[in-house]
Amino acid sequence: MAKIANKQVICDVLMREAEKDKDIVALCSDSRGSASFSKFAETYPEQFVETGIAEQNLVSISAGLAKCGKKPYAASPACFLSTRSYEQCKVDVAYSNTNVKLIGISGGVSYGALGMSHHSAQDIAAMSAIPNMRVYLPSDRFQTEKLTEALLKDEKPAYIRVGRNAVEDVYEEGKIPFEMDKATVVREGTDIAIIACGEMVKPALDAAELLDEKGVSASVIDMYCLKPLDKETIIRVSSNVKAVVTVEEHAPFGGLGSMVSQVTGEHCPVKVINLSLPDEPVISGTSKEVFDYYGLNAQGIVKKVMELI
Template sequence: RAFEQVRNSVGYPKLNVKIGATHAGISVGEDGATHQCNEDIALMRTIPGMVVINPSDDVEAKAAVEAAYEHVGPVYLRFGRLAVPVINDHADYKFELGKAITLREGTDVTIIATGLPVSESLAAAEKLAADGISAEVINMHTIKPLDEEAVIKAAAKTGKIVTVEEHSIIGGLGSAVCDVVAEKAPAKVMKIGIYDTYGESGPAVELIKKYGLDADSIYEKVKAFAK
């Protein structure tokens, strides 16, 4: 019902409306499946002209709001409920719509993450390094317009891409990256996210672990994929 209103009353007339949607993903926790939206990125990506942003921490959330305010046109901002580590609190941090940020250089595999799993992906990359696997980590805060140049560069550099999102693997970041890879930069891709299922009620941290979005789970999956 709400999507139809956004499509017809905001997207179609190209109104300068900013939508701040909170409580996204399974980290909503005890409220359960009815409150855990794992499909919103997929829906909003389909609206022509809609910008879709999924910040990774407090610093980036503030920067994203400012960028959305300055952008003329509809914008969908996705915010989670759970507190996450601050990873962008450095002097040279710069947020640009549609421009991914490389947080860690690597040569064996590229992890492209968005939102809450970005910090978990960085932690996973540290564990991978201890095993001799060099993992590049990219923060794709803007899902639409996607930074295709960053994806193409990663595909050419490592040849193996892993996408990580607190969202369905259908229609989200992983699908957007695969669209680019299939058309412009052939490479192996593995998608980590919610695997075509609803969430459930439980403590947020435990749910993140159960659904494979914690650092240890990402580490295990990427390690097997990178071999």
């Protein structure tokens, strides 16, 4: 099974399309290596902008380019893009409704060993709160490719969060059931619904397979589109199970768990348990070490489900 970082897939798609479309521009804030944009910069130097460590300028310049008819893709560490340049994301991009695609790289706890200053456990909540800003967390290389291709076809703002490391496949090549702004039901179940996003989808799928061995039937929903949120799918799957478990690499407030609870509370009351990072500075370590410590892995999900039923 191939393991490729989602950020690399974004660059690959942009490089392929930039050869045909000279309006595509990639921008970085001294992060071309981290963003996997080095090859893009070398191949298309006239379609690349390096702002240096200046995230606010990165976003404002992107907005200006969009107003001139360009198609900017601005990549910067999610921890800084969603905080230091928040006002520019809100005003220059979203309020002005410019065609800027913001790519939050090394999202969640990808920079695990560097601590809270480099973690982005608030970005789903922050970006989702901005009118006109869409928020996406693709789960694997195949979905990332489909999403990037779809975003190239529209002219609306968006924030895409991807991790730092290579991730395992969730889908099979040639069998990617992708629909823009529609959650993917990876598998159907009758007892429990596990709704996950980003890198948490693969552990959710692994957990569902382990639960099968225990006689528990679990649905797995890949909610890659946090905003707009696919309420219809949430209502459908939640109406037919005993409980819902949400799994996210995010703080417990304002993320996937909060969104799902809001929808189920209004339309189909059911018990919702949110597995997330804690409301505290998380431990230092690799992503896997952090996930294992807080139960954001297949075994942790199984344990929580078995406590529910």
